Amino acid sequence: MTAISLGMPSVPTLLAERRKSRQIQVGSVAVGGDAPVSVQSMTTTRTSDIGATLQQIAELTASGCQIVRVACPTQDDADALAVIAKKSQIPVIADIHFQPKYVFAAIDAGCAAVRVNPGNIKQFDDKVREIAKAANETRTPIRIGVNAGSLDKRLLQKYGKATPEALVESALWEASLFEEHGFHDIKISVKHNDPVVMVNAYRQLAAASDYPLHLGVTEAGPAFQGTIKSAVAFGALLSEGIGDTIRVSLSAPPAEEVKVGLQILESLNLKPRRLEIVSCPSCGRAQVDVYKLAEEVTAGLEGMEVPLRVAVMGCVVNGPGEAREADLGVASGNGKGQIFVKGEVIKTVPESKIVETLIDEAMKIAEQMEKDGIASGEPSVSVS
Numbered sequence: 001m002t003a004i005s006l007g008m009p010s011v012p013t014l015l016a017e018r019r020k021s022r023q024i025q026v027g028s029v030a031v032g033g034d035a036p037v038s039v040q041s042m043t044t045t046r047t048s049d050i051g052a053t054l055q056q057i058a059e060l061t062a063s064g065c066q067i068v069r070v071a072c073p074t075q076d077d078a079d080a081l082a083v084i085a086k087k088s089q090i091p092v093i094a095d096i097h098f099q100p101k102y103v104f105a106a107i108d109a110g111c112a113a114v115r116v117n118p119g120n121i122k123q124f125d126d127k128v129r130e131i132a133k134a135a136n137e138t139r140t141p142i143r144i145g146v147n148a149g150s151l152d153k154r155l156l157q158k159y160g161k162a163t164p165e166a167l168v169e170s171a172l173w174e175a176s177l178f179e180e181h182g183f184h185d186i187k188i189s190v191k192h193n194d195p196v197v198m199v200n201a202y203r204q205l206a207a208a209s210d211y212p213l214h215l216g217v218t219e220a221g222p223a224f225q226g227t228i229k230s231a232v233a234f235g236a237l238l239s240e241g242i243g244d245t246i247r248v249s250l251s252a253p254p255a256e257e258v259k260v261g262l263q264i265l266e267s268l269n270l271k272p273r274r275l276e277i278v279s280c281p282s283c284g285r286a287q288v289d290v291y292k293l294a295e296e297v298t299a300g301l302e303g304m305e306v307p308l309r310v311a312v313m314g315c316v317v318n319g320p321g322e323a324r325e326a327d328l329g330v331a332s333g334n335g336k337g338q339i340f341v342k343g344e345v346i347k348t349v350p351e352s353k354i355v356e357t358l359i360d361e362a363m364k365i366a367e368q369m370e371k372d373g374i375a376s377g378e379p380s381v382s383v384s
């Protein structure tokens with residue numbers, strides 16, 4: 001029997017069931033349990049510069065960031081937290097190293113959560129009781145963020161280096177101290193710059209506990225290398241159902257981190273897809289400039305929120321097939337482009353008109369999708 005499409009978006013397929021973690025609430029964003037995997041980033045401004053920090057948070061919010069972390073290395077930064085937490089459109093997490101007094105300042109300032117790095121805070125273990133009390137009273141979750149570069153000295157001696165076992169032992173030890181003091185709103189990260197170590201650490205942590213997990217490859221590097229490392233490591237874990245919130249760390253503007261994070265989640269169907277451009281790599285058979293075409297179509301449709309798939313293909317080998325499968329596509333040849341909409345050829349245009357025709361048609365389809373209430377979830381563009 002032939003299936004009849006009713007025009008409804010299909011239910012996305014996941015590679016694995018999500019791991020069952022406990023849920024915590026980071027401001028307005030639920031993390032863990034059945035909450036969608038969220039995307040975080042961190043500001044690069046001086047937190048004490050309230051205007052610049054709020055401006056960067058606004059940019060991050062516009063790029064799709066759901067939770068933002070701000071550094072708090074000085075008293076001036078701590079003093080700025082209350083205004084930033086109040087005015088930010090997304091939950092703000094204060095990132096605390098070295099000085100436990102700023103943990104209390106962040107809780108008092110109304111931050112949505114606090115990240116602590118026990119390896120970097122002297123006498124942290126002695127302070128856990130007070131921190132747990134203050135965080136419990138205000139329902140402020142704590143992220144225990146263990147990093148390979150600042151592992152507890154005791155564990156470094158025991159394991160010789162930051163092995164997955166050492167990272168996990170450190171995190172679970174700190175979590176157990178909080179638990180002893182009746183505090184349970186904890187999420188954990190065990191970051192390492194080597195994706196293999198990092199993946200092993202998170203696998204062990206996932207097997208040993210039900211804490212929600214914040215995924216990160218620390219010091220992942222400049223944009224190209226960091227994107228690959230993060231995609232590989234997050235892809236391995238998320239495809240096994242591990243991970244509740246992610247932060248891509250790049251030596252690049254934070255909005256780039258968000259773009260990469262969102263794309264990783266979209267690729268795994270953990271987030272509804274928006275515009276997707278399916279374009280071929282081009283080869284000796286190409287009869288148009290595929291790169292230029294794909295770039296121009298991508299630029300022309302930037303910001304589109306509906307789940308539209310657009311195929312841009314360079315010749316007739318795979319072109320008609322891909323263009324037919326997409327919502328909209330072009331199969332090029334002999335200086336012309338056959339334009340497909342929902343599998344049907346609607347017209348053939350000269351090469352010079354391919355881009356504008358695709359953009360016009362994409363706008364019409366997007367408008368219809370919006371009318372039909374398909375706000376986002378499966379847009380894509382293919383070029384052949």
Ligand code: SF4
Pocket residue numbers: 280281282283284285286287313314315316317318319384
């Ligand atoms: S669609 Fe045509 S031009 Fe593009 S890679 Fe395939 S064979 Fe080459």
